[in-house]
Amino acid sequence: MRRVAFLLIFGLAGTALLVGLGVxxxxxxxxxxxxLAEIDSRISGPAIALPADPDPARDRYLGVEVTGEILPGEVLVLVSRKQIGAGYRxxxxFLTGDGRRILLDRGFIRxxxxxxPRDTGPVTVTGNLDWPREIDRFTPAPDLDGGVWFARDVPAMAQALGTDPVLLVARTGTGPDPMPVDSSGIPNDHLNYAITWFSLAAIWAAMTGYFLWRNRARTEGDRT
Structure with a gap:
């Protein structure tokens, strides 16, 4: 009887824990x-003037329209696009009309x-502010001699190009093919995790039932 009680309690507790994790x-x-819905709303929202003091937390993904001048000099960030292959951002x-210098992500080139050669000079750009989180401990340092970067490190790029640490990612064409901000790169894998936990709960419950049935069958066999 104690064995049955232990198996039942252990089985119910494990199943409840796994179901709780699934929930x-x-x-x-x-x-x-x-x-993600809020991010998509900000990305597709109407473009406004560049804030006086953009904040990475408050203004990330904010739609902005600026008139100014693309200045000479650039950094190239190595990327890859589906069905195209390797290339660069x-x-x-970018010098705004009110005299500020910011970073402009013009888009993709093969x-x-x-x-x-890429055009510089006066232009009006519509895009979204972004402070990408692409740097981790495995990201190589920029190849400054070769002119290649491996991630968009906004503070480092700003220092290299002499701008404020503000990045505007163009929606409209500025020469290269635009790679506008979107939410597709933000993972939402929680459905897969939920299915995993609920599946484990079902397996746990089934195994508990099997062990209880086997214990009962063994007990009845001993009696006979």
Missing amino acids: WQVQRLNWKAAI VIAP AADRDA
């Missing part, structure tokens, strides 16, 4: 979906076009 992941799924210094 928690469903809650996280809804939370993340709401965040072109990051250039690797073969690296040394092709």
Whole structure:
């Protein structure tokens, strides 16, 4: 009897724990979906003037329209695009009409076009502010001699190009093919996690039932 009670308690406790983890992941799924919806709303919202003092937390993804001048000089960030292959994001210094210098992500060029001339000068750009989180401990340092960067490190790029640490990612064409901000790179894997936990709960419950049945069958066999 004690063995049955132990198996029952252990089985119910394990199943409840796994179901609880699955429910928690469903809650996280809804939370993340709401965040992504808010991000998409900010990305597609109407463009406004560049804030006087852009804040990375408050103004990330904010739609902005600025008139100014693309200045000479750029850094190239190595990227890859589906069905195209390797290429570069072109990051250039941009002088706004009110005299501020910011970074402008002009978009994508193919690797073969690296040394092709790109227009500079007056332009009106519509885009979104972003402070990408692309740096981790595995990211190589920029190849300054080769002119290649491996991630958009806004403070470091700003220092290299003599701008404020503010990045405007163009929606409209500025020469290269635009790579506008979107939420597709923000993962929301909580549904997969929830399915995993609920599946484990079902397996745990089934195994508990099996062990209880086997214990009962063994007990009845001993009696006979």
